Amino acid sequence: MKDDRHNTGVREHILATAQAIMNGKGFSAVGLNEILKASDVPKGSFYHYFRSKEEFGKALLERYFETYLAAMDEIIARDDLTGAEKLLAYWGRWLDSQTADDPQSKCLVVKLAAEVSDLSEAMRRVLLDGTGQITGRIAEMIEAGIADGSLRITGQPHHVATSLYQSWLGASLLAKITRDGTPLRAAMTETRNTLG
Structure with a gap:
């Protein structure tokens, strides 16, 4: 049992260390030696x-979505918030994380999607599944808001969720290009208007 915990810990350490590096440089620009040096693990351990x-990149994205979706689930599970308040808490967290200086908090989808979708079908599929689960949870919060009366949205919840998510991805990309949080603040204003 101790070996399993140790193995999980080493694997998690490699993934966590690499995520911070890849959030800064991307997937292709980061070599195995840089990951090994930053993680302080030998090459044999990596291949263990x-x-x-590619398998490492797939695991990195799976870990990212697992953590991301768990954070969304925490918001969804809050009984003290209406559906509208849950959505605003989610988007507020996005705004805060994407305007912060912490590379671990940056959106790995924004950083890697265009690059790895053309490089790896396995990684593209993880991105497709993960983003589908995100929009599904956003739709769930919209449905909750309609049910509790805190939202008056006329469109289909899934279509609204997809549109909002796409808007925030675009705003995050523009914020990277401009090195300014203005596109994200504009996305928040648009989101508030959409949610009424």
Whole structure:
């Protein structure tokens, strides 16, 4: 049992260390040696956990979505918030994380999606599944808001969720280009208007 915990800890350490690096440089620009040096693990240990860089990238994205979706689930589970308040808490967290200086908090979807979707079908599928789960949870919060009367949205919840998510992804990308949080603040204003 101790070996399993140790193995999980080493694997998690490699993934967490690499996420911060890749949030800054992207997938292709980060070499295995840089990951190994930053993680302080030997090459053999890396290949014990990951057969290839592609498999490593897939695991990195799976870990990212697992953590991201768990944070969304915490918001969804809050009984003290209406559906509208849950949505605003979610978007507020996005705004805060994408305007912060912490590379671990940055959106890995924004950083890697365009790059790895053309490089790896396995990684593209993880991105597709993960973003689908995110929009599904946003739709769930919209449905809750309609049910509790805190939202008066006329469109289909899933279509509204998809549109809002796409808007925030675009705003996050523009914020990276401009190095300014203005596009994200504009997305929040648009989101508030959409949610009424």
